[in-house]
Amino acid sequence: MGKVTGFLEIDRHDRKYKPAADRIRNYKEFVIPLGDTETKNQAARCMDCGIPFCHTGCPVNNQIPDWNDLVYSGNWEQASANLHSTNNFPEFTGRICPAPCEASCTLNITDESVTIKTIECAIVDKAWQNGWIKPMVSTEKTGKNIAIIGSGPAGLAAAQQLARQGHSVDVYEKNSKAGGLLRYGIPDFKMEKHHIDRRVEQMQAEGVNFHFEKNIGVDLSMADIEKNYDAIILSGGSEKPRDLPIEGRDFSGIHFAMDFLPLQNKVISYEISDNEKSITANGKHVVVIGGGDTGSDCIGTSFRQGALSVTQLEIMPEPPEKENKQMTWPYWPLKMRTSSSQAEGAMRDFSVLTESFEGSDGILTGLNCIRVDDNLKKIDNSAFKIKADLVLLAMGFVHPIHEGLLKQIGVTLNDRGNVQANEDDYMTNINKIFVAGDMRRGQSLVVWAIREGRQVAHSVDKYLMGQTNLPR
Numbered sequence: 001m002g003k004v005t006g007f008l009e010i011d012r013h014d015r016k017y018k019p020a021a022d023r024i025r026n027y028k029e030f031v032i033p034l035g036d037t038e039t040k041n042q043a044a045r046c047m048d049c050g051i052p053f054c055h056t057g058c059p060v061n062n063q064i065p066d067w068n069d070l071v072y073s074g075n076w077e078q079a080s081a082n083l084h085s086t087n088n089f090p091e092f093t094g095r096i097c098p099a100p101c102e103a104s105c106t107l108n109i110t111d112e113s114v115t116i117k118t119i120e121c122a123i124v125d126k127a128w129q130n131g132w133i134k135p136m137v138s139t140e141k142t143g144k145n146i147a148i149i150g151s152g153p154a155g156l157a158a159a160q161q162l163a164r165q166g167h168s169v170d171v172y173e174k175n176s177k178a179g180g181l182l183r184y185g186i187p188d189f190k191m192e193k194h195h196i197d198r199r200v201e202q203m204q205a206e207g208v209n210f211h212f213e214k215n216i217g218v219d220l221s222m223a224d225i226e227k228n229y230d231a232i233i234l235s236g237g238s239e240k241p242r243d244l245p246i247e248g249r250d251f252s253g254i255h256f257a258m259d260f261l262p263l264q265n266k267v268i269s270y271e272i273s274d275n276e277k278s279i280t281a282n283g284k285h286v287v288v289i290g291g292g293d294t295g296s297d298c299i300g301t302s303f304r305q306g307a308l309s310v311t312q313l314e315i316m317p318e319p320p321e322k323e324n325k326q327m328t329w330p331y332w333p334l335k336m337r338t339s340s341s342q343a344e345g346a347m348r349d350f351s352v353l354t355e356s357f358e359g360s361d362g363i364l365t366g367l368n369c370i371r372v373d374d375n376l377k378k379i380d381n382s383a384f385k386i387k388a389d390l391v392l393l394a395m396g397f398v399h400p401i402h403e404g405l406l407k408q409i410g411v412t413l414n415d416r417g418n419v420q421a422n423e424d425d426y427m428t429n430i431n432k433i434f435v436a437g438d439m440r441r442g443q444s445l446v447v448w449a450i451r452e453g454r455q456v457a458h459s460v461d462k463y464l465m466g467q468t469n470l471p472r
């Protein structure tokens with residue numbers, strides 16, 4: 001424990017954002033790092049609890065008190081080594097993780113939690129700046145071939161772990177770049193994509209072979225993959241979006257969030273030109289249906305594209321301003337949260353059901369809505385209209401895409417339509433085929449995908465070699 005009285009003397013300070021009026025002029029990250037001295041002060045607030053609940057609050061079980069102590073004593077390089085022992089990509093989570101660890105911080109019971117995510121990000125950013133992060137190339141090769149299908153955080157974490165064990169690893173990705181939703185879903189203003197490129201270079205140096213624009217089940221059959229590999233990991237994500245099949249759904253101007261968001265990311269990375277962007281919020285009244293992360297990303301992107309207004313509708317009731325910590329700690333509480341994108345000027349409305357879309361000549365002009373009570377029952381005489389030129393459906397994802405790869409191999413699905421496998425060995429019903437990430441657990445978080453990637457690597461290594469020293 002760095003400073004015994006730190007938590008008594010120092011208040012929580014976290015990273016600030018650049019002003020909304022400035023940041024919406026571009027797509028760059030806008031979070032301002034704390035600086036070394038303030039980061040060390042914040043690390044000093046960690047109480048090094050006897051039972052550190054943050055360990056289990058964090059899905060990759062980051063050893064948070066240990067690296068807080070190392071940062072406080074100025075030993076940043078060792079802090080980085082410790083952090084990387086549990087998390088392959090802390091610069092991703094240090095930017096976009098919702099930080100369930102902070103909800104479970106013991107200080108959060110009576111005070112404000114340690115700024116864990118900010119400290120994590122500072123450690124890894126410093127490690128990159130100082131050249132401490134290097135490829136870890138295995139000196140002994142096992143002669144085993146592994147195919148990983150999908151290069152989201154689950155596939156990337158599994159690939160890195162397995163290549164470092166000396167296996168030959170091929171990652172197949174249907175898009176032209178690696179990263180999955182990190183690359184094409186999450187906007188650049190939340191995480192710039194050079195962070196992924198740098199990791200891909202590191203992994204290539206570690207021996208991982210990337211094969212882009214290879215849609216397995218379409219461009220290459222699973223039979224070919226099965227023939228050539230000793231083990232296969234499916235990490236294709238959960239890509240089937242939840243639809244809203246109501247009257248007027250066919251009007252032009254109504255799109256899934258994931259038809260809209262990737263276009264902007266591709267423009268920024270020069271995969272397409274701005275003119276090729278088939279959907280834009282520029283000059284439009286935008287309505288986002290769905291109150292989660294994806295909805296927020298649609299809001300921030302719409303403002304940057306020049307939307308006239310953005311309204312976000314949520315069917316669930318407005319959550320309480322503050323949680324009752326006695327009831328919720330150490331778990332993730334339901335409470336009112338305002339994302340950086342929502343704070344850029346979005347109008348938010350809760351307990352709203354969209355009954356139908358309105359249009360003229362096949363083109364969307366608005367929504368017919370009605371208010372619902374806490375049991376989602378319609379409230380009499382509460383119908384209202386909203387003008388809209390663009391509706392973005394951000395109501396989550398139901399399960400992985402079944403057509404193609406999954407149907408070809410006839411893998412067993414669970415009752416939610418995800419690929420069936422337990423968390424002990426991550427093996428599907430088909431010999432030598434494993435599954436990890438959103439494809440197994442359903443729509444989730446980047447940090448859970450990294451955890452599953454690491455854990456499936458442990459299982460695959462054990463399956464191939466009879467034993468493993470990879471951590472779970």
Ligand SMILES: Cc1cc2nc3c(=O)[nH]c(=O)nc-3n(C[C@H](O)[C@H](O)[C@H](O)COP(=O)(O)OP(=O)(O)OC[C@H]3O[C@@H](n4cnc5c(N)ncnc54)[C@H](O)[C@@H]3O)c2cc1C
Pocket residue numbers: 096097098149150151152153154155172173174175179180181182185186214215216217235236237238257258261293294297404405436437438439443444445446447449
């Ligand atoms: C818009 C949006 C914003 C989000 N924001 C956050 C956030 O801020 N923080 C957070 O923690 N989580 C966020 N999430 C959730 C998070 O991104 C996912 O939980 C995570 O990326 C899942 O990782 P994965 O590796 O399992 O799958 P994915 O990231 O979905 O990657 C799957 C990859 O597999 C590829 N693939 C699929 N099928 C095939 C095939 N047949 N052949 C070849 N390749 C294939 C896909 O192209 C994709 O690249 C967000 C999700 C969305 C949609």
Ligand code: SF4
Pocket residue numbers: 057058059060061062064087093094097098099100101102116117120447
């Ligand atoms: S990965 Fe997420 S949960 Fe874990 S320490 Fe970092 S911010 Fe917290």
